[in-house]
Amino acid sequence: MLIFALAACSPAAESASAAAPSPQRVIQNKGSDTLVNLALAWAEAYRQVNPDLLIAVTGGGSGTGIASLINRTVDIANVSRHIKEAEIAAAHANGVEPTEFIVAIDALAIVVNLANPVSELTIDQLSAIFTGQVDNWKEVGGNDAPIILLSRETNSGTHVYFLEEVVRKGDPESKAIFAPDTLLMPSSVGITSEIRRNPNAIGYDGLGYVDPAHEKLIAVAAEAGLPYVMPTVATGMDGSYPIARPLYMYTAGQPAGAVAEYLNWIQGPQGQQIVAELGFVPLAAP
Amino acid sequence: MLKTEQVASLPAAHPAPAARRRRSGEWWIEQLIRGAGLSTIVIIGLIFLFLLREGLPAFVRISPLNLLGVRWYPIEELYGLLPLLVGSLLVTVGAVVIAVPLGLITAIYLGEIAPLWQRELLKPLIEVLAGIPSIVLGFLGWVALAPLVQQAGAPTGLTAFTGALILAYMSLPTIISISEDALYAVPKEYRDAALAIGATEWQTIWRVVVPAARSGIVIATVLGIGRAIGETMAVMMVTGNAANIPALATGMFFQPVRTMTATIAAEMGEVAQGSLHYQALFAIGIVLFLLTFAINSLASMLIGGGKQQRSNQL
Numbered sequence: 001m002l003i004f005a006l007a008a009c010s011p012a013a014e015s016a017s018a019a020a021p022s023p024q025r026v027i028q029n030k031g032s033d034t035l036v037n038l039a040l041a042w043a044e045a046y047r048q049v050n051p052d053l054l055i056a057v058t059g060g061g062s063g064t065g066i067a068s069l070i071n072r073t074v075d076i077a078n079v080s081r082h083i084k085e086a087e088i089a090a091a092h093a094n095g096v097e098p099t100e101f102i103v104a105i106d107a108l109a110i111v112v113n114l115a116n117p118v119s120e121l122t123i124d125q126l127s128a129i130f131t132g133q134v135d136n137w138k139e140v141g142g143n144d145a146p147i148i149l150l151s152r153e154t155n156s157g158t159h160v161y162f163l164e165e166v167v168r169k170g171d172p173e174s175k176a177i178f179a180p181d182t183l184l185m186p187s188s189v190g191i192t193s194e195i196r197r198n199p200n201a202i203g204y205d206g207l208g209y210v211d212p213a214h215e216k217l218i219a220v221a222a223e224a225g226l227p228y229v230m231p232t233v234a235t236g237m238d239g240s241y242p243i244a245r246p247l248y249m250y251t252a253g254q255p256a257g258a259v260a261e262y263l264n265w266i267q268g269p270q271g272q273q274i275v276a277e278l279g280f281v282p283l284a285a286p
Numbered sequence: 287m288l289k290t291e292q293v294a295s296l297p298a299a300h301p302a303p304a305a306r307r308r309r310s311g312e313w314w315i316e317q318l319i320r321g322a323g324l325s326t327i328v329i330i331g332l333i334f335l336f337l338l339r340e341g342l343p344a345f346v347r348i349s350p351l352n353l354l355g356v357r358w359y360p361i362e363e364l365y366g367l368l369p370l371l372v373g374s375l376l377v378t379v380g381a382v383v384i385a386v387p388l389g390l391i392t393a394i395y396l397g398e399i400a401p402l403w404q405r406e407l408l409k410p411l412i413e414v415l416a417g418i419p420s421i422v423l424g425f426l427g428w429v430a431l432a433p434l435v436q437q438a439g440a441p442t443g444l445t446a447f448t449g450a451l452i453l454a455y456m457s458l459p460t461i462i463s464i465s466e467d468a469l470y471a472v473p474k475e476y477r478d479a480a481l482a483i484g485a486t487e488w489q490t491i492w493r494v495v496v497p498a499a500r501s502g503i504v505i506a507t508v509l510g511i512g513r514a515i516g517e518t519m520a521v522m523m524v525t526g527n528a529a530n531i532p533a534l535a536t537g538m539f540f541q542p543v544r545t546m547t548a549t550i551a552a553e554m555g556e557v558a559q560g561s562l563h564y565q566a567l568f569a570i571g572i573v574l575f576l577l578t579f580a581i582n583s584l585a586s587m588l589i590g591g592g593k594q595q596r597s598n599q600l
Binding site: 063087180181182193194200 | 356357359360361362364369428432436441442443522523527529530531541542552555557558561
């Protein structure tokens with residue numbers, strides 16, 4: 001009954017605010033921590049395009065963003081992986097049709113401490129390292145020291161992407177999972193700070209979050225024998241770097257009005273310029 | 287004339303409006319006090335019912351073999367509670383082993399040895415320690431303590447030991463103030479008698495005062511455990527959150543662990559309501575509730591036993 005009443009009055013409220021002299025609308029934008037800095041930069045730059053629009057950006061993880069979209073508490077969910085079947089089902093059960101927009105491409109950088117002599121790894125080696133089959137750096141050409149594994153928490157889209165594309169090497173049949181002694185960090189900052197102070201740690205993070213002055217980036221080869229490729233905007237765009245993924249924004253149903261204009265602007269040249277500035281890979285050359 | 291006036295002024299059959307108001311006001315206040323008293327019981331009952339409603343299905347839907355397994359990895363529906371239980375126990379036991387001797391010694395110093403001016407300086411400072419938000423201690427542990435633990439030879443600074451150190455400092459104020467109260471409650475005659483028969487000050491403290499305050503010290507320990515096992519944020523920041531069971535060895539405290547509280551906090555934001563993962567997290571809540579309930583019951587049992595002991599001794 002209450003839901004009915006709310007649904008009935010929301011279009012009326014919207015048209016009322018549209019009729020007001022200075023229509024100030026708020027777009028709620030929440031989700032992936034990978035996307036949060038990018039989303040903030042977009043929101044800030046968009047203030048100049050449309051000063052009356054407020055865009056509130058919060059992180060919390062891709063799963064959190066989609067859960068909020070399903071509960072109708074946000075307008076746009078930032079997600080660093082593809083939406084799951086279970087989430088689509090939950091959305092439909094709640095009367096929400098998630099609509100997908102690719103907004104940028106993220107290359108996932110493998111990072112180690114600056115003092116680590118290892119500089120090249122294959123996907124096979126990475127998988128062996130993160131499943132715990134290889135637990136000493138000397139087995140992959142490094143010092144005789146234990147490997148300390150760092151990962152994001154399981155609610156992170158980055159975690160799921162890394163699990164599917166690296167740990168399981170893209171094989172949907174694979175049931176391989178992270179070694180039990182993998183340290184699960186609640187944030188990207190947790191990974192970078194541990195990488196900087198622990199000479200034996202290895203972790204992964206979005207290219208936009210990596211600072212080559214303080215962390216060493218590993219060149220990755222899709223298979224042994226293929227060339228090792230450093231993660232950069234260029235190698236992400238031409239597809240030669242093997243661990244790159246699209247980043248998404250999801251809306252409930254087809255967006256209209258301010259939300260549609262905002263998404264359009266993000267995918268346009270101005271939005272993609274910001275993508276490149278923050279170290280992510282733009283959809284097309286800006 | 288006079289008589290009739292007096293009769294009229296007496297509130298015989300109908301009480302004056304003012305008096306009635308007072309009486310009904312009292313009734314309301316009584317109800318309010320009773321309500322406040324009972325609300326605690328009602329709320330605890332409701333919390334437990336809610337926990338059971340949300341968490342019990344997990345014990346049915348997840349096979350016991352899975353629940354007793356050694357892997358916690360919700361993405362693959364692996365819900366082994368053992369590593370989380372071991373993680374919580376390691377951190378808590380570590381905290382108690384550090385905090386109880388330190389707290390007891392501080393309490394002895396404050397109560398028995400320190401001059402008055404020192405005591406007046408130290409006691410408020412200890413209360414300040416109790417008031418520091420746990421997140422601040424966690425941040426301190428992450429930035430300052432973890433690198434030290436790593437330099438000391440641990441494979442990483444984020445270990446059960448780091449968590450135990452932070453928790454020890456969080457439970458210290460509780461342990462100190464309750465132990466000190468217990469020492470203070472020991473009758474002065476005990477000390478006088480011990481000193482009179484030639485015991486040194488140290489012998490008096492160690493052989494007479496501390497044993498007489500034993501029950502209070504045990505209660506302080508138990509309450510310290512309760513404080514440590516329920517802490518979340520600080521622990522999440524410094525223990526590394528690896529759902530791993532460290533091998534039984536001397537280095538086991540220097541391994542990363544994942545506690546029950548940190549698991550609930552880290553994963554609750556993501557789960558869909560009513561899903562298996564959601565119920566599994568509430569199942570952890572039930573285990574945690576039962577553990578703290580057992581610890582609190584132990585404490586009240588010891589308080590009861592303590593009084594008897596004291597009167598027997600007298």
